[in-house]
Amino acid sequence: MAAAIPHGTDAVLERVLIIGTGLIGTSIALALRERGIEVLLADRDPEAARVAADMGAGVPAPATPDEPADLAVLAVPPPAVAAALLDAQKSGAAQVYTDVASVKGLPLAQAAELGCDLAVFAGGHPLGGRERSGPLAARPGLFLGRPWVLCPTAESTEAVVASAAALALACGANPVTMDAVEHDRAVALISHAPHVVASAMAARFTAGPERALALAGQGARDVTRIAGGDPRLWHGILAANAQPVADVIDAVARDLAAAAAGLRAAAGGVAAGGAEPGGVGAARDTLDLLARGAAGHGRIPGKHGGPATRHAVVPVLAADRPGELALIVQAAGVAGINIEDVLIEHSQGRSVGVVELAVAPESARRLIEELRARGWSVPVAPA
């Protein structure tokens, strides 16, 4: 069972060592620096550590630590975690150790096998990230409001867990504890299998005609965004969580095969000039998958991890000129309406785009009226 950790911990973080200054390590470092915490940076690639330091994420760690940091964060790929932990512990780098790997069970088993001191280790996994790698992609706000799973070992002391929780809180995330098995099954469902599905779809684009790809809109982009991630990093993640991911992919594959069969039958019916393309069964199977998809999507919690919310989306035709977006947002502000999300759809070769404002459903009508009163075209009928 996952357990929320109450806000605030007694742990004090004054000096944190980041080992692995890529996307996640540097994002954590930047968040810690914003809180005035001293950050030391280490990476097996000196250039990555230098770039992170140049970005203001901290200072390069000395080759041999003068005194142990309060906490060392292993922000390296999953297959590298155990060896990096052993090395850091051998050099007395820190009092407490945590990691951020996307899979928890295998790195922990490997660390135990290597003889790491697991009493001073509590694994972690921030559920925030991007499809880009390296320090230049880092953002201090990457983990704001996101869950950060802590997987203490059987030996981790309370003080060690409190330090790992303090790190999550310092990054603006919400720490929750889970055991490694539950965590790995959960992320197989909500992160690892979705990555494979996105890659399978995006792989279709390699053979697609350029004229077709030129038409790609937000749907294609949304479904395949994460497929842009580093294949080597993701291969390591998937290999370390192989069985749970394979189970989810199998279930997805069954749904896809049934959908293809249903659509093929429907196509056959149309070709034969049938009044009811493909028969009732095929149509019902496809509709059932779409309905289950909509229901599953509706179960994803809304922002700040609260219950799933459905926002109303208000589209505004916006001219492509400086300050336009600011004026639209200002109009919402004047009407006292909180904007939950903004999406900008550029229309190729035209000087207008569509700005989609996601707002609470009860605010939509007022926002539409406010925007129309100020001269914008809002192409929806107020609900």
Ligand SMILES: NC(=O)c1ccc[n+]([C@@H]2O[C@H](COP(=O)([O-])OP(=O)(O)OC[C@H]3O[C@@H](n4cnc5c(N)ncnc54)[C@H](O)[C@@H]3O)[C@@H](O)[C@H]2O)c1
């Ligand atoms: N990318 C994401 O969205 C995301 C989100 C949450 C957690 N994670 C996890 O965070 C970890 C880092 O991922 P990332 O996206 O920052 O990758 P990244 O490629 O941006 O950075 C990894 C860094 O680790 C360094 N490194 C590798 N082996 C090392 C070693 N033995 N010692 C020191 N440095 C070493 C690399 O040189 C690189 O700079 C992974 O375990 C990943 O599973 C990733």
Ligand SMILES: O=C(O)C(=O)C[C@]1(C(=O)O)C=C[C@@H](O)C=C1
């Ligand atoms: O948003 C993204 O780009 C991510 O891939 C982030 C994401 C995820 O699947 O949610 C990816 C891997 C991590 O282990 C945690 C977060």
